[in-house]
Amino acid sequence: MTRPVKAAVFGTGSWGTAFGMVLADAGCDVTLWGRRPEVADAINTTRTNPDYFPDVTLPANLRATSDPVEAAAGADFTVLAIPSQTLRGNLAAWAPRLAPGTVLVSLMKGIELGTCERMSEVIQEVAGVSADRVAVVTGPNLAKEIVARMPAASVVACRDEAVARRLQAACHTPYFRPYTNTDVVGCELGGAVKNVIGLAVGIADGMGLGDNAKGSLITRGLAETTRLGLAMGADPLTFSGLAGLGDLVATCSSSLSRNHTFGFNLGKGMTLEETIAVTRQTAEGVKSCRSVLDLARRHGVDMPITETVVGIVHEGKPPMVALKELMSRSAKPERR
Numbered sequence: 160m161t162r163p164v165k166a167a168v169f170g171t172g173s174w175g176t177a178f179g180m181v182l183a184d185a186g187c188d189v190t191l192w193g194r195r196p197e198v199a200d201a202i203n204t205t206r207t208n209p210d211y212f213p214d215v216t217l218p219a220n221l222r223a224t225s226d227p228v229e230a231a232a233g234a235d236f237t238v239l240a241i242p243s244q245t246l247r248g249n250l251a252a253w254a255p256r257l258a259p260g261t262v263l264v265s266l267m268k269g270i271e272l273g274t275c276e277r278m279s280e281v282i283q284e285v286a287g288v289s290a291d292r293v294a295v296v297t298g299p300n301l302a303k304e305i306v307a308r309m310p311a312a313s314v315v316a317c318r319d320e321a322v323a324r325r326l327q328a329a330c331h332t333p334y335f336r337p338y339t340n341t342d343v344v345g346c347e348l349g350g351a352v353k354n355v356i357g358l359a360v361g362i363a364d365g366m367g368l369g370d371n372a373k374g375s376l377i378t379r380g381l382a383e384t385t386r387l388g389l390a391m392g393a394d395p396l397t398f399s400g401l402a403g404l405g406d407l408v409a410t411c412s413s414s415l416s417r418n419h420t421f422g423f424n425l426g427k428g429m430t431l432e433e434t435i436a437v438t439r440q441t442a443e444g445v446k447s448c449r450s451v452l453d454l455a456r457r458h459g460v461d462m463p464i465t466e467t468v469v470g471i472v473h474e475g476k477p478p479m480v481a482l483k484e485l486m487s488r489s490a491k492p493e494r495r
């Protein structure tokens with residue numbers, strides 16, 4: 160009899176817990192790592208994650224620990240689900256103790272500030288592994304719906320398609336349908352930039368700008384994501400898939416999205432400080448809008464919506480002024 164696939168998930172927040180549940184439902188033996196021992200204890204004793212999903216009963220084949228060595232031991236897949244900007248420091252501490260041959264899986268949708276690296280690049284660099292050992296899971300996967308076992312599709316991306324297929328099998332359940340893709344660059348960019356566009360749409364919704372504005376931002380947001388992707392060697396078709404359009408639509412239309420909600424509060428007139436104070440979970444776009452804009456500038460790509468979001472979120476530009484500027488940019492053909 161073959162043993163069950165073993166997965167370690169680093170992060171007991173929304174997505175770490177939800178994806179851990181997906182893996183467990185698919186038959187894997189799952190250990191979550193959480194930085195707070197009380198959260199790990201609560202998961203083991205009450206079978207709930209009291210801080211994130213107090214009403215959800217977690218499967219019996221999922222347990223938790225605050226010891227990274229215990230979590231990592233023997234894992235076929237080592238899944239990383241912490242805020243993007245904390246990955247480098249955390250992984251540096253964990254890397255020497257990872258199971259030999261483990262596949263590292265990023266669930267994170269951000270771009271590192273300063274280096275402008277994608278999460279899979281940070282992982283390769285810090286863990287000293289090749290791209291064939293690093294996979295990415297991304298797509299329209301709002302954690303709160305996933306823990307309710309509501310249906311969703313997703314993308315499992317890896318340069319090595321055989322590795323992507325192994326991970327696909329490890330996380331396929333009746334409610335979670337993963338597709339493989341080998342375009343890691345496109346998949347990661349889709350995930351990171353949709354958070355920035357989610358902020359923009361949230362701001363527009365908070366300002367009461369209507370559904371035409373939302374449709375326009377989603378579409379032009381996808382256009383600027385695709386431009387950046389093309390400049391970085393991604394397959395443009397990736398952006399019309401789950402990692403691009405799929406995630407963009409889910410994020411921009413859902414009140415469950417932390418990025419959309421963050422933008423909505425700003426659009427309603429809250430200050431940045433007030434908005435940060437009411438935001439309990441990770442809204443990656445708030446930091447990554449700067450690194451995405453940096454990346455765009457490095458590649459000579461125009462990303463006006465991203466630039467607008469940076470202006471509002473980090474430079475104190477009033478949303479109404481930003482809107483006027485965006486609408487009065489020079490006239491252009493739709494496709495260039």
Ligand SMILES: NC(=O)C1=CN([C@@H]2O[C@H](COP(=O)(O)OP(=O)(O)OC[C@H]3O[C@@H](n4cnc5c(N)ncnc54)[C@H](OP(=O)(O)O)[C@@H]3O)[C@@H](O)[C@H]2O)C=CC1
Nearest residue numbers: 170171172173174175240241245266267268301302440441
């Ligand atoms: N939530 C979602 O629906 C989805 C999220 N994602 C992506 O997954 C990633 C993780 O997000 P998500 O789980 O939602 O975020 P949450 O804010 O819900 O959870 C973050 C987790 O990381 C831990 N954490 C926070 N700061 C640090 C740190 N400095 N060092 C170590 N651990 C830390 C938190 O611990 P503690 O509880 O102790 O604070 C918590 O376990 C993000 O990149 C996000 O974009 C992708 C798809 C869906």
Ligand SMILES: O=C(CO)COP(=O)(O)O
Nearest residue numbers: 298299300301416417418
């Ligand atoms: O990535 C997500 C859904 O796919 C979650 O979006 P938020 O981080 O905005 O909540």
